[in-house]
Amino acid sequence: xxxxxxxxxxxxxxxxxxxxxxxxxxxxxxxxxxxxxxxxxxxxxxxxxxxxxxxxxxxxxxxxxxxxxxxxxxxxxxxxxxxxxxxxxxxxxxxxxxxxxxxxxxxxxxxxxxxxxxxxxxxxxxxxxxxxxxxxxxxxxxxxxxxxxxxxxxxxxxxxxxxxxxxxxxxxxxxxxxxxxxxxxxxxxxxxxxxxxxxxxxxxxxxxxxxxxxxxxxxxxxxxxxxxxxxxxxxxxxxxxxxxxxxxxxxxxxxxxxxxxxxxxxxxxx
Amino acid sequence: xxxxxxxxxxxxxxxxxxxxxxxxxxxxxxxxxxxxxxxxxxxxxxxxxxxxxxxxxxxxxxxxxxxxxxxxxxxxxxxxxxxxxxxxxxxxxxxxxxxxxxxxxxxxxxxxxxxxxxxxxxxxxxxxxxxxxxxxxxxxxxxxxxxxxxxxxxxxxxxxxxxxxxxxxxxxxxxxxxxxxxxxxxxxxxxxxxxxxxxxxxxxxxxxxxxxxxxx
Numbered sequence: 478x479x480x481x482x483x484x485x486x487x488x489x490x491x492x493x494x495x496x497x498x499x500x501x502x503x504x505x506x507x508x509x510x511x512x513x514x515x516x517x518x519x520x521x522x523x524x525x526x527x528x529x530x531x532x533x534x535x536x537x538x539x540x541x542x543x544x545x546x547x548x549x550x551x552x553x554x555x556x557x558x559x560x561x562x563x564x565x566x567x568x569x570x571x572x573x574x575x576x577x578x579x580x581x582x583x584x585x586x587x588x589x590x591x592x593x594x595x596x597x598x599x600x601x602x603x604x605x606x607x608x609x610x611x612x613x614x615x616x617x618x619x620x621x622x623x624x625x626x627x628x629x630x631x632x633x634x635x636x637x638x639x640x641x642x643x644x645x646x647x648x649x650x651x652x653x654x655x656x657x658x659x660x661x662x663x664x665x666x667x668x669x670x671x672x673x674x675x676x677x678x679x680x681x682x683x684x685x686x687x688x689x690x691x692x693x694x695x696x697x698x699x700x701x702x703x704x705x706x707x708x709x710x711x712x713x714x715x716x717x718x719x720x721x722x723x724x725x726x727x728x729x730x731x732x733x734x735x736x737x738x739x740x741x742x743x744x745x746x747x
Numbered sequence: 748x749x750x751x752x753x754x755x756x757x758x759x760x761x762x763x764x765x766x767x768x769x770x771x772x773x774x775x776x777x778x779x780x781x782x783x784x785x786x787x788x789x790x791x792x793x794x795x796x797x798x799x800x801x802x803x804x805x806x807x808x809x810x811x812x813x814x815x816x817x818x819x820x821x822x823x824x825x826x827x828x829x830x831x832x833x834x835x836x837x838x839x840x841x842x843x844x845x846x847x848x849x850x851x852x853x854x855x856x857x858x859x860x861x862x863x864x865x866x867x868x869x870x871x872x873x874x875x876x877x878x879x880x881x882x883x884x885x886x887x888x889x890x891x892x893x894x895x896x897x898x899x900x901x902x903x904x905x906x907x908x909x910x911x912x913x914x915x916x917x918x919x920x921x922x923x924x925x926x927x928x929x930x931x932x933x934x935x936x937x938x939x940x941x942x943x944x945x946x947x948x949x950x951x952x953x954x955x956x957x958x959x960x961x962x963x
Contacts, residue, residue: 716751737751737758747760 480718485680486711488671489704493534493553495541499670500621501663504531507656510642511539514652515547515600520621525632529701532631535656536602539629549600555608562613566620567689569599574723583616590623599626606630658698665689680711683729691735695744702742709738882912889921898928916948923954927963 488497514522524532533553540551550569556562563581568574570589575581593599605607609617623629634655659667668689672681684692692710696702713734717725725731739745773955869888876884889904906921908915919942926935943951956963 533948659853713751713754733758733762737754740757740761741754745761747757747764 478546480715482711482715483602484675484702485672485677486708486715488675488677489707489711491701491704491708493537495534496539497671497674498534498538499667499674501666503536503659503663507531507535507654508538510654511535512542514654515539515543515627515629517652519652520627522627522629522652522654523632524629524654524656525634527634527658527699529699529703530656530658531700532546532656533604535633536604536629540548540602543600547600548597549602550603553604555603555605559613559616562609562665566601566626569594569601583619587619587623590620590625593625594623595625597625600629601626602629602631604631605633607633656698659693659700659703660691660698661693664696664698664703666695667703668692671707679727683727685729688730688732688735691732695735695739695742697704705742706735706738709741710734713741775930792919880911882908882915882918885911886915886918889925893921893925896928901925902929909921914946916942916946916950920951920954923958924963927958933959 502572511522513523520533524535526532536551537553541548543549552565556565560580563583564575564587566586567581570586570593603617606614617628617630620626665686668684669681672678692703692706695708714725714730717734725734736745869891872884872888875881876888885904887910889901889908892898892904893901902920902925905918905925908918909922912918919938923935923939923942926932926938936955939951939955939958942948943955954963
């Protein structure tokens, strides 16, 4: 027999699928800012924030919205090396694959881009750009200087270093859009909307305000952490529902389960 | 699926740890509250004891006054030194804690009388006399009963005193006066004359004159 919590659990499988996208005030604002920035004569736009703040899904959403209107490309996974990256750029520019055993001549590529100025306006969405090294970023900048390619770069903000502060980022004219973790209200809306989208009204109703506060405390409003937390909570509930139904209160998620999930995910320790 | 049982155990440990500060806080609170109540009670007890002590002191003073102002002490030529030598004065000194080295050399009466008029207080002294045969006790009783106009008892306790120590003049005088009060005038005069003959006491002579004149 399928547990009522199984569907709820699957709602929170972390993905950038647009069907799972939840419109929140903060994300809507970021999206509008990004759309607006694209229309500005900027060469590069920086989208940054901590992991799990919704950068990838925002890029994905932008791509889906503009793919039929603009010449836009989404590089969701970073190229493993420079060669592969320029292969991808070459294909974007020429619509042709690079012949085998050949390499892109970067100077020729820059010149090619310069020739395209005024003829084409290409937008490239670069996700996980923190994976690229400084040299590579410099080459990306040179390409963007041609004004025919506009890069939207998504970066992780880390504790160790603030990438925005890096010299090559500071020296360029960038539009910077920062994505932050959700506040309690946004996170509550996010969880409720996610469940309601799948018609899981009763389960959404079983998560009370005090639970939301606790979940927000553990996840600090991070969407990815929130997804993990909710998935684990419903996984534990699913276990009890199937094996020890006497231990679960269907009208509200027990605090014990939330704390067990937090223990499992390492938010708290014994 | 990970092992829920292990996770449950882990949660139980976490929960215990989480509650520990609350439990310790509650225990500390209870201890503080109990200490506060105890100290407050102790303070009340101390103040009540002090109050009681004051009352005892007051009563003792009263008790002393009763005896000092009694007919026995009204004997003529009675000097202060004699008064100080009264066992009763010892009692007073004990209760007021004015330690007199002279009196300390005597065996302290240590009368634990709360109320001078309390019959139990006299019984206590009588009981103690039977145990210790202390003339201070018997003389005290003789004087006390005489002051209370219980002459038969006064005579008895004066006799008990004289049996132990026949040189206590005060006891002899109480004995004579008690007999007199009981209507045994001849017997009283015979005893008093015998005492005067033996001791040639001035005070006894004064008493004899008074009896003859019918002033006692």
